[in-house]
């Protein structure tokens with residue numbers, strides 16, 4: 001990848017140089033107008049007006065036809081330390097509507113934390129610390145931008161050993177006491193992490209699937225409904241009308257399903273009947289027009305399923321990832337332009353996107369814990385090295401050496 005672009009640049013520079021030298025000589029000697037394809041004479045030439053002279057004329061603008069390409073242009077991701085214990089990966093990462101990152105994570109087995117980044121600084125505090133054995137949290141936002149966290153909490157009273165809880169940040173100061181915590185009910189099954197998915201609607205009502213149970217407080221009190229089958233590694237979404245839907249792997253059948261409550265009761269559709277790919281998260285994203293998209297890995301490829309009308313179509317990516325990091329913790333998302341972005345969990349992680357039409361892959365040393373594309377169309381990643389957590393932010397890689405340092409990133 002990195003070799004392709006410098007070769008192209010070199011070819012362009014050579015062509016321009018050979019044409020220019022001949023034409024420059026002709027112009028100087030004869031005083032005639034340069035021919036149409038002639039390069040201008042080298043007198044501080046800055047064709048694209050970005051303030052940098054072209055390579056051809058001894059400057060350092062590696063593309064003098066593109067004002068966005070020049071030394072010092074933004075081509076890198078920034079990295080800063082982020083709160084949290086790097087040893088544990090039960091992390092839920094999400095952006096609010098303004099693009100600010102938020103985290104909730106399980107530290108050890110008994111401490112549930114929340115963090116957000118505002119005015120370039122991270123603040124964090126415990127939601128529920130040193131109380132019980134927790135499972136992994138799921139973070140989402142209501143229409144007012146308030147965070148909600150759903151998490152399993154161990155209990156001897158439940159047959160599965162866990163209850164599902166909902167914590168909502170109240171209006172008070174940023175402190176653990178400001179979280180209003182509600183027990184939704186017993187988790188359907190042990191290992192509640194892989195069976196738990198949740199989302200919040202605009203009014204702040206919670207929608208949770210735990211295995212084969214659906215919890216909601218739409219009516220003002222918590223209601224539990226049975227589902228047809230056990231949902232594994234799923235994600236939920238709620239549309240603007242408040243209709244919940246969920247994509248998941250059906251256990252034990254193994255096929256990928258989509259269920260929606262659009263009719264008032266749950267109806268299940270088969271998205272991908274193939275078995276054996278059920279270890280990847282089924283990531284459900286509703287596009288602006290309301291159409292559901294499901295992103296997941298099947299073996300080493302990324303699958304993008306979309307429902308148009310009544311039919312699901314599945315597109316398999318040309319990108320082949322090796323089996324490294326294959327599992328439920330890879331992060332996949334879709335941007336507003338419909339392009340896929342993903343990062344792999346096992347470090348060194350790979351971030352990949354098909355935004356430019358071709359797949360562009362970038363490696364970074366950390367493990368990827370979370371990935372989102374902000375409303376400003378920039379990449380944001382929550383990551384962890386062996387010693388600390390990092391928050392990465394920067395432009396969507398386009399394969400172009402934007403800052404003329406000889407590398408595409």
Ligand SMILES: [Ca+2]
Nearest residue numbers: 046050052061
């Ligand atoms: Ca220039």
Ligand SMILES: [Ca+2]
Nearest residue numbers: 063064066069
């Ligand atoms: Ca330029």
